[in-house]
Amino acid sequence: MTHIETRVEATGKDEPDYAGRKFGAGAVARQSHRRFVGGHWERIGRLQRDFLVQQGLEPGQRFLDVGCGSLRAGRHLVEHLEPGNYHGIDVNADLVAAGYDHELTDEQRERLPVANLRSTDRFDADFGVEFDMAIAQSVFTHISLNHVRLCLARVAQVMRSGGRFFITFNEQPEDFPVDGIPERGHYTERNVFWYYREDIRWAASFSPWSFRYLGDWGHPRDQRMIELTRT
Numbered sequence: 001m002t003h004i005e006t007r008v009e010a011t012g013k014d015e016p017d018y019a020g021r022k023f024g025a026g027a028v029a030r031q032s033h034r035r036f037v038g039g040h041w042e043r044i045g046r047l048q049r050d051f052l053v054q055q056g057l058e059p060g061q062r063f064l065d066v067g068c069g070s071l072r073a074g075r076h077l078v079e080h081l082e083p084g085n086y087h088g089i090d091v092n093a094d095l096v097a098a099g100y101d102h103e104l105t106d107e108q109r110e111r112l113p114v115a116n117l118r119s120t121d122r123f124d125a126d127f128g129v130e131f132d133m134a135i136a137q138s139v140f141t142h143i144s145l146n147h148v149r150l151c152l153a154r155v156a157q158v159m160r161s162g163g164r165f166f167i168t169f170n171e172q173p174e175d176f177p178v179d180g181i182p183e184r185g186h187y188t189e190r191n192v193f194w195y196y197r198e199d200i201r202w203a204a205s206f207s208p209w210s211f212r213y214l215g216d217w218g219h220p221r222d223q224r225m226i227e228l229t230r231t
């Protein structure tokens with residue numbers, strides 16, 4: 001066979017099977033559903049709750065958790081919000097079910113109707129309600145720019161005017177070369193994804209959002225925060 005010169009620069013991880021990964025009893029016993037969302041189970045769960053409360057999330061408001069995973073933040077938000085006000089979507093139904101069945105107390109399950117949770121491959125967050133606030137934490141770190149644009153368009157459709165959507169991302173400074181390989185070697189254009197701040201601004205420009213960069217919010221892996229407000 002003819003030898004073709006092969007050059008490999010981007011040795012980042014390939015995308016995990018976000019939608020198809022199963023979380024049966026054995027996996028849950030090994031806490032795979034916690035590791036799959038990135039570990040730091042207690043810290044990043046509380047960090048999100050504290051951040052959102054500081055941003056003014058009130059118990060009576062309707063909240064959407066985009067890429068809610070195994071309810072790392074959800075279990076805290078269900079406590080903070082009035083019953084029925086937390087909603088979550090994710091591409092992986094099994095992961096959400098693992099969180100619902102194994103991470104919530106009976107009292108918390110009573111506050112969170114199963115119908116408020118959904119598995120969706122295209123960010124379908126139409127629950128028939130308008131949301132006051134939303135977050136996508138550690139989600140844009142795992143999806144392509146096409147998906148980011150789609151997500152922002154879909155969430156805009158279900159936010160009330162003035163509602164705010166907080167998103168975190170792995171930021172590269174604007175002087176970082178487009179063909180650079182980040183020092184944290186696995187952050188490539190494959191997975192985990194990195195973006196320029198302007199990439200997110202551009203993706204948001206297709207939908208009715210105003211853009212505000214918040215930056216550091218205390219994330220242990222230095223993910224940065226952006227606030228989008230529904231115009």
Ligand SMILES: C[S@@+](CC[C@H](N)C(=O)[O-])C[C@H]1O[C@@H](n2cnc3c(N)ncnc32)[C@H](O)[C@@H]1O
Nearest residue numbers: 018037038067068069072090091092137138139
């Ligand atoms: C690092 S985890 C973060 C989960 C959660 N936001 C948290 O902070 O615990 C990333 C989540 O994004 C979900 N995800 C990946 N691709 C997605 C997509 N296209 N649509 C919705 N969720 C997606 C994964 O299933 C996973 O739950």
